Amino acid sequence: MSRARVALAVLFVIAAGEAALLGFLAWRAREGRAAGRTPTERGRAVAEASGCFACHGPGGGQPIANLGSKSGEVPGWTGGTWMMWNKTEADLRAWITDGHPPGRSPDPKALIRMPAFGGRIGPAAMDDLVGYVLAVSQFGPAPDEAVGAGKEVAYKNGCFGCHGPEGRGVLRNLGSFKGYIPPWDGDDYPDLVRGDAEFREWVRNGISERFRANPAARTFLEKQAIAMPAYGERVSDDDLKALAAYVAWVRATPRAPAGSR
Secondary structure, eight states, X not given: OOHHHHHHHHXXXXXXHHHHHHHHHHHHHHHHHHHTTSHHHHHHHHHHHTTHHHHXXXXXXXXXXXXXXSSXXXXXXXXXXXXXXXSSHHHHHHHHHHSSOTTOOOOTTOSSOOOOOTTTSOHHHHHHHHHHHHHHTTOSOOSSHHHHHXXXXXXXXXXXXXXXXGGOOOEXXXXXXSSEEOOTTSTTHHHHOOSHHHHHHHHHHSSOHHHHTOHHHHHHHHHSSSOOOOOGGGSOHXXXXXXXXHHHHHHHSOSSOTTOO
16 A cells, blocks of 8 residues: 555544544533533523522522511522422412512512512423422422432432432533533433442442443543542441432422423
8 A cells, every 4th residue: 555545544544533523522512401401400591591690699599688678688599498488389480470479568678679570481481490499499398208318318418519409400510421410300310320229339339330340431430520429338228228219209200390391
């Protein structure tokens, strides 16, 4: 083979490799954007675009002071105080739409009052926003004792910090395979966790044995910025069982209200 043909072959291989890399990066970017279209993430985007975080703080958890109001601040969505202002999902929808629930007038002495967003937010976006606030506020009791216990385990061990409210968020993760930490209710979960045994491996070891044995998967896990912690014996067998029950409940119980996209 002539030198010209060898050089041409080398250039072809390089070009093919670059095309494959660009194709992979484009696919991963699309996957990352698709994750951002989950109901909870769409609701967070609606909240941000609507200015909700100006008063309720980033994520709804850092409310600002409100002179003259009964509580002295704009109620946050997290921390439990939100429950004092809402008894049902209908109350939440009325706050967003009308600025106050039916039969309850706005606080006359509050300097900052809740705006009425009715007519400014479309039905689908409203559903997403309501779903996001419900998830962030951990609204409503757990359906049974096991799920409630698992929710407490997740809270105490910082799981919601990375996996988002109720495990439904999408936190970006540089260097990871798809660019984000997979939510528990997302399409990635069944590919990552195949059964209770693998769930225990992820929690106890920070990686499943199946992924540890796969060089490509292990490489991505090792180079990602945010790694899954290995909790080891810090969580008991009962904690693991309860946490698995809670994750199963999250997957079986979408937070986006009926009628959402």
